[in-house]
Amino acid sequence: MKTLQLVVLTLLSISIFSCKGEKKEATDQENNTETVETTSKKEEDITKTITFNLESKSESNVSGKVTFIESEGLVNMIAELTGLTEGEHAIHIHEKADCSSADGKSTGGHWNPTMEPHGKWGAKEGYHKGDIGNFKADTDGNGSINFATTDWCIGCDDDKKNILGKAIIVHQGVDDFTSQPSGAAGSRVSCGGIIQ
Numbered sequence: 001m002k003t004l005q006l007v008v009l010t011l012l013s014i015s016i017f018s019c020k021g022e023k024k025e026a027t028d029q030e031n032n033t034e035t036v037e038t039t040s041k042k043e044e045d046i047t048k049t050i051t052f053n054l055e056s057k058s059e060s061n062v063s064g065k066v067t068f069i070e071s072e073g074l075v076n077m078i079a080e081l082t083g084l085t086e087g088e089h090a091i092h093i094h095e096k097a098d099c100s101s102a103d104g105k106s107t108g109g110h111w112n113p114t115m116e117p118h119g120k121w122g123a124k125e126g127y128h129k130g131d132i133g134n135f136k137a138d139t140d141g142n143g144s145i146n147f148a149t150t151d152w153c154i155g156c157d158d159d160k161k162n163i164l165g166k167a168i169i170v171h172q173g174v175d176d177f178t179s180q181p182s183g184a185a186g187s188r189v190s191c192g193g194i195i196q
């Protein structure tokens, strides 16, 4: 009789343990599915970043570094310049990522995919998608500007938004936001192609 009880107990505990084992596996599988879902969600929001240097143009000593970061439809630009004269300077996106000429004019005119007049960013009269504006350089010739917009993208299929293949130009003078076609901002003192 005791032997039978022992056998029954053993069988019971085996079945309990094996049940627990199956249950644990099932939970693990559920967890795995959850992990996969989280990963694919994150892939949709992947942040795109481009960083490049600006080279001196028009016999200036102006150089710099520009970073574009795109996240959830918003593109942030951070530009840091050195070697400027003290005061305000214009910064734009020009048409072509070609900084080969000594005067920077190889980049063409302002990037204007929506065929609007030159102007101040956001003006109801219109503005170029490259009309970033002006920023200030301090007494040491250092200046920086942060700019953010949902009107740009880094490498998307929309030609009215895609900044890849264009160029950043910094000018010796100030953009008056009025003169056509480029704000009378003077010579191009620094240039960098927006390329990966």
Ligand SMILES: [Cu+2]
Binding pocket: 090, 091, 092, 093, 094, 110, 169, 171, 182, 185
């Ligand atoms: Cu310009």
Ligand SMILES: [Zn+2]
Binding pocket: 092, 110, 117, 118, 119, 127, 128, 130, 131, 181, 182, 183
């Ligand atoms: Zn413009």
